[in-house]
Amino acid sequence: MPDFELLRMLGSMNEYDVVIIGGGVAGLSAALVLGRARRKVVVIDGGTPRNAPAAHAHGFLTRDGIPPKELLEIGRDEVRGYGVEIVDDVVHRLRHDKAVELANGRVISGRRIVVTTGLADELPDVPGVAERFGTDVLHCPYCHGWEVRDQRFGVLATSDKAIHQALIVWQWSKDLTFFTHTQQISAEDREKLTALGIRIVDGKVSELAVEDDRLTGVRLVDGDFVERDVVFVGPKFVPHDELLAQIGCARTETGSIAVDAQGRTNVDGVWAAGNVVDPMAQLVVAAGDAYRMATVLNFDLVLEDQGATLASA
Secondary structure, three states: OOOHHHHHHHHHHOEEEEEEEOOOHHHHHHHHHHHHOOOOEEEEEOOOOOOOOOOOEOOOOOOOOEOHHHHHHHHHHHHHOOOOEEEEOOEEEEOOOOEEEEOOOOEEEEEEEEEOOOEEEEOOOOOOHHHHEOOOEEOOHHHHOHHHOOOOEEEEOOOOOHHHHHHHHOOOOOOEEEEOOOOOOOHHHHHHHHHOOOEEEOOOEEEEEEEOOEEEEEEEOOOOEEEOOEEEOOOEEEEOOHHHHHOOOOEOOOOOEOOOOOOEOOOOOEEEOHHHOOOOOOHHHHHHHHHHHHHHHHHHHHHHHHHHHHHHO
16 A cells, blocks of 8 residues: 555655746845745756856855855855755756656646746857857956956957947957957948947957967967957857746747746746846846845735635635
């Protein structure tokens, strides 16, 4: 005969108020709010944060310059203090019944699902870019500009946003070279860059040169070499939104998963926050958006709980 009490206990171990998929700053911020709200919460994380290549994280008040791994470890310790469970695993499937299937075979269900799985940076296919990304190949001056200020900058143009990036990074160094690479730029943009003292180098880039574990310059296919200390690139942001797509979450006109101002998707009980729905959100913004989402989600559960209590009275 089966041990029904054991089965009941095992079932309750896999049932939560909120299942959070993704343990970056957005997921942990939501977990902190919900744990303090006395919710039974589990955070499932595969351990591959977007900012892993970076030595330090910046712009997060009181934690500026902290190694990304350390920031997450502090966050994990904080949420565990409120009873939040952390599961180191990968979700293979998100089901319409608000259950998630893990790689290890475990099935976890929640009254609400929160997806904070972030995104991946799809980098230009130029030798040296991926190898140096997060050190002296950068994309965000607000994240790393102070640390490389006044060095010899390059901007590698791989999209129509490159001009905008050059105009921004000019704030951190006036020794700036714009490599047109695969992009055609207008006469108006050329005139603007030149007037700002930004050198324009036409021609396709063949590689970023590295010596003694540091970037030394940019080599073009015609053999020309331009010494640079730092190169800014514009990655393509690819949200990890496959789980949300699995259950039919609607998308915006630009292709990202659609959420309302509080983080609700169009699928009942499924919420999302952070870079998975806002690719431009930096750490502090992702954490703040997730915090706001969690407060609204908790009130949603409060109303559900109160309704059930009143119905049974």
